[in-house]
Structures are given as C-alpha cells and as structure tokens.
Amino acid sequence: MRATRSLFIGLTLSCISLASAHAVPTDEATVGQSEQTDTAPKPQSSEALQDAAAPTVEANDHLVYLPATRLLAANAKKAFAAFDVADRQALEQFYAARMGSALWVDKNGLLPDAKSLITAFETADNWGLRSTDYKAPSLKAEADGTYKLDDLANVETRLSLLALKYARDARGGRIADPRNQLSEYLDRAPQTLDPRTVIDSLVKATDKAAYLESLQPKQPQFELLRQKLLALRSGTENAKIINIPNGPSLKPGQSHSQIAMLRKALEAPAAIKRDGSPAEDTYYDDGLARAVQDYKKKKGIEPASAVVTNVLRRSLSTGEGVSERALLSNMEEWRWMPDDLGKFHIEVNLPEFNVRVVKDGAIVHEERIVTGSIRTQTPIFSDMMRTIVFQPRWNVPDSIKIKELLPGLRAGGDPLRRRGLVMERNGRKVNVTSINWYRNDIRNYHVYQPPGGSNALGVVKFLFPNKHAVYLHDTPSKSLFTQNVRAFSHGCMRVRNPLELADAILGEDQGWSKETIASLVSQGPEENEITLATPIPVHVTYFTARVNNAGDVETFGDIYGHEKRITLALQGRWREIVKTKEPKISPDDIGGEDGWYGADSRNNGDYYYDERGRRRKTQTSGVGKFLQQVFGGGF
Template sequence: MGRLRFATLSVIALCAACPAVFAADPAPVVAAIETGSLGGKDAEIGAAARRLIEPVAAAAHLLPADAAPVDGAAAVAPPKPTPEELDRTALSTFYQARGDAPLWVTGEGFTAKARLALAELQRAGDWGLDPADFKVADLTGAPTPEALAEAESGLSLAVMAYARHARGGKIAKPAEQLSSYFDRRPQWMDRGELLARLAQTDDPAPVLADLHPKHPQFSLLRQAWLETLRAKAAKGAKMPAGSDIQPGGSHADIAILRKRLGVPAVNGTSPETFDAQLADAVRGLQTLKGITADGVLTAETRSKLNQPIKGNTDQLAANMQMWRYIPADLGDMHVMLNVPEYEIRIFKTGEEVFHERVTVGLINKQTPIFSDSMELVTFKSRWRVPDSIKVREIWPSLLSGGGMMRQHGLEMRRESTGELVDWRRIDWSKADMTDYVVWQPPGKINQLGIVKFSFPNKHYVFMHDTPDKHMFAWTRRANSHGCMRIRNPLKMAEVILAADKGWDRAKIDDLVTTGPDHNLVPLDKKISVHIVYFTARVLEGGKIETFGDIYGHEKRFALALKGQWSKIKVGPDHLAPVDETKPPVVAQRRAPKAKSDDSVAGLINSVLGGGF
C-alpha cells in the first residue's frame, strides 16, 4: 500500500500544480486507483504503468499540512519542467482519460500494434536518429504484471522521446549546449494530439515517421545520407542488367538489390521477394537521383544504383539535425539567408523570386542563426552605432584624436536629451561614454547604404545596403559585425514592396531620389525571415553541394550527435552586456582584431560593418 499511496500523492501534487492539465478535483481518480474500480486486469496494468510514468519529483514538493511560510522568505518560482517531465505529465493525463487502459500490452504481452511501434523505433537510424535512445525491454515467456507495467510505460516513454528527437530534441538547447549564436529551438509537437493519433491507429509506424520534417531538402539529405551508408556497406556490390521487376515480384536480382540498399528480409520473407519495405527504399533512391519514383526496378534504376553517392555522413547528419529546428511553415512569402553560402533567396508561394549575394559576420562577431519577421523597410537610414562598437572601437579612436569620427562623418548626441554635441571639445580621458550616442547620418558613405530591412530581434542585426560593393566579389564574405549586407538591395526592396503594397520600381526609385531621409515604410503584412546555416544541399540528380563550415556549427552538431560533448568548445555569450564604463584599453582586449583585410579600408569596413 505504501507504493500505491506514494503514487496517489504524486497525482494530487500534479493536479494541484497543473490545473490546466489535470482535473480540478482529483478525488475520483484517486478513489479509482485505491479501490481498483477502473476495471479488469488490463486497467490494473495501465494504472501501474501510469504510476511508473508520473513525474516522481512532484511528490517531493508536498509540504506537511501544518507547515507555515518562513517570515521574510522570498517566493521561489518552481523550475520549468523538462521536456521529459512534460512527456510524463502528458502520458499520465492520457492514461487517466482512457481509464488506465493500456496502449501497448495485454496480459499476454506486447500487442501487434506495439510490435509495429517497436520495429519503427529500431529503424530510427534510417532517419539519422540513434536507436539506442529508444530502447525498450522485450517481454519473454509469461510476463508478470510488473514486467507488463514496465513494458507499457517503457514503450510509451520511448515513443515520446522519439517524437521529441524527430523535432530536434536530441539537442534541445543548441544556444546553451553548442553556441549562443545558434538561436533555435526544437519544433515540439502537441503531445496530446500525438497520443490521440497513436491511440486511434492500428499501425503507429506512419504516425511516427510523419513527425520528421517535411521540407524537401530534409528528405533529400536523408536519402543522400542513407545512400552513402548503404553504398559503403554494400562494398561495391553491382546491380546486373535485367528486365523490369515490379514490387511484389520475385527474382534472384532482388537479393542483390537488398544487399545494395541494406534492406534485409525479415519475418521469414524470402530474400528474393520484392516486398513493400524494399520498394520504399527503391523509391527513396529514385527520388534522390531525380528519376520516376515508382519503386520499380527499371534499367535506369539499375544504372543509378551503380553510381553511388559518396557524401560525408557526419556533415549530412548535422545538416539534417539543423533542418529539424526550422518551422514547418516557412511562410507563404519568406526570406531565407544561408550564412555558409553567403547568399539570400526570397520565395513566394514556393517559387524563388529573388536571389543575391550577401556578406555576413566575422568569426568573432557572427551572424546569429534564428527566425523572425520583417516589419519595416527604411530608405536613406541613419545608423546608430551599437554600444559594442562605440566602446571597443570609437572610444579608443576618440582618445587618439577621433579619426573614425571624421572619416565616416559620424556625429554625437547626448543620450539624455538628444542634443548634438561637438565631440572635439570633450576630454575623452575623463568623459563617461554612457552619456553619449554616436550616429552616422544618411549619405553616400553611410554604412547602411540606401535601404535597410528590419526584423526586430534580440541580436540587434538586420539586412542592409553598403557603399562598399567591391566586397561582393570576394569568395569568402564574412566581414561584418553580424549584420547582413545585400548586393542588390533595391531589387530586394522592389520584390518585397511589390508583394506588400503593389509598388513598382519607379516608386522605389522616387523614394530614393526625392523621399525624406530616414524614411520608414512599415509592411502591411510581416514576412518570415529565416537565417539558416546549411553546409550541404542536394541538387538535381543527387549531387551534393557543400559550403565551408565558417562558424563551426556543423562540427559541433556532428560531435553532439555522436555524444562527443567533451570535444565541443562552447564560446562566450555574444549577448552579454557591454560595460561602457571600462577603460578602452580593457575593452579592446576583450575584442581581438579580425584577420580579414590588413588595409585601412578593410579595417574600417570591419569596424563599421553594422550589427553588433
């Protein structure tokens, strides 16, 4: 009775803490557990499984009824539940709602439905996941009620873990675990909806497979990854020429096909039988190679099988993982800027409508990886110099005579009043830099150029024009303070404002020529902006295009996916506040010089490149 009483306390604690999840009155559920009134052996197994699942930590927060608050003690907010705890809470609610009826077992063992789920978990490696993360103890012989309860709870928890990993949960907090510049989160599923779908189906395998990203590039990367692994495992196995073979048929060549695609015969199936699982693998290869994906072993398919792809499996797996963080809905019209590629694209209803070169942040002042919404286009913008540049670059320059202020036409205003001040008359060895802001007015040398695209974000980065067009001829274009410069920003403005307001290029040119300075044009409808980091892309025919891992994100993800966390160096938080009161000599030590361009012009471009 002690264990049962502990489970009851857990339910009470959870109900009290989560009124939106649990029933307001837990008494009927508690009574049902204690009296066994839920009915039948299966319900008893389900109730026992639920007790194994419920977050044990909830009971630890219970206080004696006579406990009184400590005088003057500050209220401590409870810690946020972990994804695993949220899984357990959702499962507990799910089992209660179905009267503790098991989902996976009967008194005899696993059901056929459970076996299908277990088989799909074992195939997790086909999706770039680790099957070891979803292991469930098998049931053998005549299982005891305790073993059945453990199997029921174990499979439920494994399925929930699989669902999380399919959406990126293997590395749940990349900004904390890998790099603060990689500001993304897993695309969590609705746990209740998933459990409802699993309860309603006889075959959970398609439900689990459906959790993975639907983006075409994810599917192609997965197929390239599988093909690379299979070709390596096949050790040069060649498909002979022959007639077409339809799925469902039987032929000696099918045994060779199985070896080539790494799909063994299971459940007593003859190796020469062309079953549905093998046909799926053939369709995947056909999709990757850009031929008709009908699953038929044609002469063209035989030929493509003898032209294996040789990709880098670590690179492909890392890129698949990075796709798991991308929203399922990119937006009817959206901007996608791929940092390692140094290129930007705009898509409208699935069609590419703009494609240009960009420059991105330096290695030590990286362009962050995140998604947000564009809200504003500004023509002839003035530029407020960010605090980090003001302290680390402008202040030392002022102490040396203010060369940067003169060369870039910068002006200074008092922070408190906005009053324009003459920086030449200030003793910068005694002045407090926090009292001043530095601006660059609109003009030919303004570092933002003619137009700026704003998607307000915590990283203080945006996209903009630049007077330094020569940089777009460089192969490696990582040379700003984090903002992204666009080679043809007026064309980009035309594309965006044509869709948003129906404006044509003549209207854009008129705004540039005769419009006011710092002319703000709010968008009627926000546009999704996705700053991404993909170092591999699969092209038509299965060719893999790769880009340099300029910030090291690919390597960190590859190491994390293999569990080699000790080899990952997590850098400093780039959002840490800048101490504007520290002497410049100290601040300069915190910001090492970039090794991109040794010329004076290159230094200026690096320092005043926008962003942080």
C-alpha cells in the same frame, strides 16, 4: 464487474487496491488513499516488481488490471530515469484517465498495434535517428504459454515511453537546448509536441508506425537530405565515386593520365584542342578547365582557378563531398525549424553566404551576402521583417564615441569632420572644437553618419527586430562579394544588390515597381521607414549541405563550427563541445562595426579562409586599413 472480450490492464493504482485482496477500487477516495499510503519504489526485475507491488488482479477472460502508474512513479529514478520527465507525467495522467486500458498488450501478448510501433522503432535509422535508442522490451511467455502480468505491465509502459521518446527525437529533442548546450549563437529550439497530444493522437491513429513517421520534418530539403543519406548508406552513392590519388599540379594545355579521371568525375565533354580538333582524353583542354573552375566555386575551394590541386582531388574522391555525419547534422537542424516557414518568406543561409526570397516554395530572388566573422558571428534564429528603411543614418554608439572620437577631440582636432560624421545636441548641430571635452560627457551628444554614398549602411536596411540586434543592409563597398568565403562583418548581413532585394519584397508586399523604389532612393527623405503591410518571416539558418534542383548535394564550409558541435552532441560526446558565447551589443554597435569602425584589429576579428579552409589573418595596414573600415569594406 461484467465480463468482456476486450483486454484492459489497469496500469494505475486508481484501478486496484493493494490493501484489499481481490478487490477493485470503485471510488476516488480509495484511489487517493492507495496512492498516498504506499509510496515505496519497486525494483526493476519482474519478480521483484511482483513481490514489491503485489498487485491484486481480478481477471475475467482478457480483462486484467496492473499498477503501471505505480510502475512509472517507482522507477522514475531507476529504470525509467532516462526518459523525459514530461513524457512520464503525461503517461501517468493518460493511463489514469483511461482506467488503465492498455494499448500494446493483452493477456496473449503483443497486439498488432505494438508490432506496428516496433516497426517504426526498428526503421528509425532511415529517418536519421538511431534504432538502438528505441529497443523494444522482450516479452517472454511462461512454459504454459501465458505471460506474467507484471511483465505485461512493464512492456506496455516501456512501449509507450519509447513512442513518446521517438516523437520527441523526431522533432529535435535529442538536443533539447541548442543555445545553452552548443552555442549561444544557435537561437533555435526543438519543435517538440505536447506528449499528451502525441499519445492521444497515437491512440486514434490506425497505423501507429505511420503516425510516428509523420512527426518527422515536412520540409522538402529534409526529405532530399534523407534520400541522400539512404543512398550513401546503401552504397549507391559510393558506386559513383572516382578515387583520384594525389599528384602534381596540372594546368590547361598539359597532358596527364589523371586528366581522363578528372573529366569523368566532372562529367566534362570530350577533349578538344585549341584549334578545334579532337584531343586525347588525357589532354587538359579549356572545356575541362571551365568545369574545374565551376566545381571549385561551387565547393568554396580557393583560389577557384583551373589548376588541379590535391585539394580538388580529395573533394572529387568523396563523391558529392558530403559525409554521413554532415547529412545527419543538417537533418537535425531541420528538426528545429518551424513547420510553416511562410508562404512568402526570406531564407538567409550563413555557410552559403546567400539570401533567398521564397514564394509558394519557389525561389523568386537570391543574392550574395557577407556574414559575421568568426569572432562576431551572425546568430541563427527566425523573426519577422516589419520595416525597410531607405537612406538610413548610422548612429554612432557610445563605445565608438569614447574609444575612437574622444581622444582626437581632447587633442584639439576634429575627427568627426574627417570621417563624415555629424554631432548634435538637443536636435541642433554643434561645433565640436568649441566644447571642453574634459568637462563634457561625449555620451550626451548625438553623433551620426548622414545618408550618402559612404554611409556604412548604404542606401537601405531591412529590419526584423530581434534580441540579437542584427539586420540585412546595403554597403558602399562591394569588393568582398567576389570572395567565395565572406565571413567579415560584425554580425549584420550585408547584401550585394539590396535594391533588388527591396524590389522582391516591396513588389510583393506593396505592389510597388522598381521605378517607385528607385525614386525613394534618389528623392526620398532621410530615415524613410516603410512599414510592411504584412510582416515577412525571416529565417537565418546554418545549413552546410543542401540538395539543388539538379539533385546534387551542395556543401559549404562549417565556418562557425556548429556542424561539428551538433555532430558531437548526436554522438553523446558532450564534453568535447566547445561552446561559444554571444557578446551583448546594441544595434548601433552592429551597424558601426559593419561600417567605418570595423572589427577593431586589436580583437583579431579580421580573417579570411584559404582553399584548405584554414583561417588566415588579413594583412591590411596604414591608410588602406583605415579606408577599408571607414567605407564599409572592412569588418
């Protein structure tokens, strides 16, 4: 073999023959025989590895061969067991294809590329990862300044494994299966790349650290949250915090020493008396009252009144009200999001109770929504909106026919008429009182709620077909939209002003005017399906922290507990995670239970949240309860 100045460490048995001293195999037959006849695992220590593998080395200047493919296979259940199986297999194939050419070491130790790689490992904390997860192996020289060849092989292999682990973690791989590991409502998956693609790209990259860091999410919110994390850890955010101790309830018109602290924390203007004259900084004026109310609304503190409470004080005393673990949890969720959200797309953020239409990165429309209750949660996923339906019917599912309608029919009454429902058989309306309901199966009859002012789905619904059977829709009852925390539905998302949402979507997709859309509502047929010319990505998300245009962190309640689950998973506290299961229901079940039927009071699904984030039972009874459910104001 010709001498060369470049170093090659043969990390596979394809480059050595353990049976023949000082012989390097040159044909595939020898390779196959070598790998099949010597399969004993090697110990982890350098000396033991050398004794067990006893690699034959032919060295000339910087040229060496070492058995790292063997090293990977022998330690699959030992030293390398913690690394992903796919990563190990990719590396075995990678080094075999390269004839063992090393990336990170030569005869004289670590190459500059290895040092660049290690820099990325050491600064992983800056990206919301843990640098301790990528601790590079040490490489110690012998007394004469040389390195043991098996030590070089071990370092080479581990650095490659760590590089693939970093790449996997940067794309969300620390929680490999959120749906099964955390909650069935978290229908997301890490956006991991093929490990062979990663290692091949790493070879081509001139700056190894920069390449690994380029695998982090590119979404603007991820970077904004990351900057907040860095500021929090550096203490610059803490320097802004004003600690306000607990104290008495304070109302506008009163004076107290803490008022000056509140004014500074909320950056409210100087105090002014109601007659317009200047006041002491300790006087609680109307300007500060408005600032208190705005802050409470922003943070979801209820009631959003002007009263200064200890809940308000504690929130202000935590700076922007966001913890490191909350930032890390939200950054982790961004690792599960698609790289391309869509040039024109819809974002639904459940903890925020908000839907946004985004075009070219700018928000062109946003609106309040009502989401699923704690027992009937709205799932987190992405899909494509394909259809908008004006004047929709609500088709009553069999479960409601049997539980809610059949008892009244068998008693000789007409519960359908009272509830504004219609029954058909083979496309013809039937007289429900003329049928023997002890002999006929109600499931064979079609029952629906016609379009109209009291229809559970309102005048429009937005369909993005998905396995969860949820969608966005109108509602005849708007009262719940005034509450800060709006987790009341049975899974679907109700929109406060759905026609404005339709304007934003159809104006972009079809070029329609508001007048055209209004005519569809007032004059169009029932079940009027409008197929979108271009399907629109819909991303139902669960971000409890986001950075607004002013650069401030807005935080929202962890209504379903997903932030806590993600935090526990990142901390390795898997056994403490309380997993949730998603019930199997049909689209009609969802529609009905968002409408008159509601989440049956027997399942304890009707809750609201007080200003301390505690779950409370809604107290509504009798006719009021029924009307809430009938006309869509229930759950």
